Amino acid sequence: MAEENYDSRKIDGRSLARKVEEQVEKGIDQLQAEEGIVPGLATILVGADPASKMYVRLKHKACERVGIHAEDHEMPEYTTQEQLMQRIWELNEREDIHGILLQLPLPECLDEKAAMLAIDPAKDADGFHPYNMGKLLIGEEGLVPCTPKGVIRALEEYDVEVQGKHAVIVGHSNVVGKPMAAMLVNRNATVSVCHVYTDDLKKYTLDADILVVGTGVKHLIKADMVKEGAVIFDVGITEENGKVYGDVDYDNVVKKASLITPVPGGVGPMTIAILMEHVLMAARNFAETH
Numbered sequence: 001m002a003e004e005n006y007d008s009r010k011i012d013g014r015s016l017a018r019k020v021e022e023q024v025e026k027g028i029d030q031l032q033a034e035e036g037i038v039p040g041l042a043t044i045l046v047g048a049d050p051a052s053k054m055y056v057r058l059k060h061k062a063c064e065r066v067g068i069h070a071e072d073h074e075m076p077e078y079t080t081q082e083q084l085m086q087r088i089w090e091l092n093e094r095e096d097i098h099g100i101l102l103q104l105p106l107p108e109c110l111d112e113k114a115a116m117l118a119i120d121p122a123k124d125a126d127g128f129h130p131y132n133m134g135k136l137l138i139g140e141e142g143l144v145p146c147t148p149k150g151v152i153r154a155l156e157e158y159d160v161e162v163q164g165k166h167a168v169i170v171g172h173s174n175v176v177g178k179p180m181a182a183m184l185v186n187r188n189a190t191v192s193v194c195h196v197y198t199d200d201l202k203k204y205t206l207d208a209d210i211l212v213v214g215t216g217v218k219h220l221i222k223a224d225m226v227k228e229g230a231v232i233f234d235v236g237i238t239e240e241n242g243k244v245y246g247d248v249d250y251d252n253v254v255k256k257a258s259l260i261t262p263v264p265g266g267v268g269p270m271t272i273a274i275l276m277e278h279v280l281m282a283a284r285n286f287a288e289t290h
């Protein structure tokens with residue numbers, strides 16, 4: 001018997017990202033024509049972690065594609081907290097920088113919370129500032145974390161009904177799981193948040209209409225753990241011998257899913273496209289208030 005072809009179930013994150021980026025590009029042209037403003041993003045990378053360097057490079061390339069002015073602030077591994085804060089304060093004051101992205105994780109000896117708290121919430125392109133997180137929780141979604149926002153955008157683009165559905169999130173990180181839960185609750189889903197301490201994970205995943213997995217455990221989710229027809233987002237990345245793996249055993253799980261994101265080419269490119277959208281949003285807000 002011939003192998004079935006499941007290609008139509010794949011959520012193509014790259015083409016979705018391209019679509020978002022095209023909209024951003026238009027918005028940037030308009031902002032420039034009407035207000036004379038070019039959106040600016042400053043990235044801060046402390047240390048020389050190769051993966052972090054690659055992610056920052058992807059973001060700069062996206063800025064180039066859409067017309068955002070991007071600045072690369074590379075700081076040495078031995079940067080002090082004071083020096084990092086100083087740099088953030090400088091960028092907060094700059095009128096030509098509308099978004100600030102502090103690449104995580106920071107070297108151990110630096111205080112991540114204090115640094116994130118120092119970023120002007122209006123320039124918080126990542127949406128990680130407690131002020132923006134708090135707004136998200138009360139249903140005011142402005143600058144919100146980019147990865148879960150990318151998932152929401154994909155749900156919209158593929159016309160997936162969210163209201164009343166059981167959305168199960170595996171992983172309760174501050175950058176994915178928790179903001180994802182808030183966004184899905186804001187859209188009237190019934191939400192379960194599972195994590196490493198969850199007893200009987202399979203009981204929850206098997207009941208999920210929408211499943212979002214972000215744990216960093218390679219192929220944690222197998223075909224026997226998902227419901228027939230589920231919509232699945234794989235937010236995990238594990239690098240092994242130069243190959244990237246997701247948290248979902250795609251080749252087998254695709255046979256049960258109605259829609260599913262691959263890794264790579266799924267949620268990753270969407271995250272970056274949403275970041276571009278947020279820099280434009282921050283620049284627009286700046287134009288309105290200055």
Ligand SMILES: Nc1nc(=O)c2c([nH]1)NC[C@@H]1CN(c3ccc(C(=O)N[C@@H](CCC(=O)O)C(=O)O)cc3)C=[N+]21
Nearest residue numbers: 055101102103104105126244264265266268269271272
């Ligand atoms: N302050 C902060 N903001 C972040 O947004 C942030 C961060 N810190 N720290 C690290 C993570 C990771 N991250 C990725 C974004 C895009 C891809 C991406 O586009 N990946 C490609 C594959 C790239 C490849 O491995 O070849 C894909 O999935 O198709 C991956 C990872 C953003 N992060």
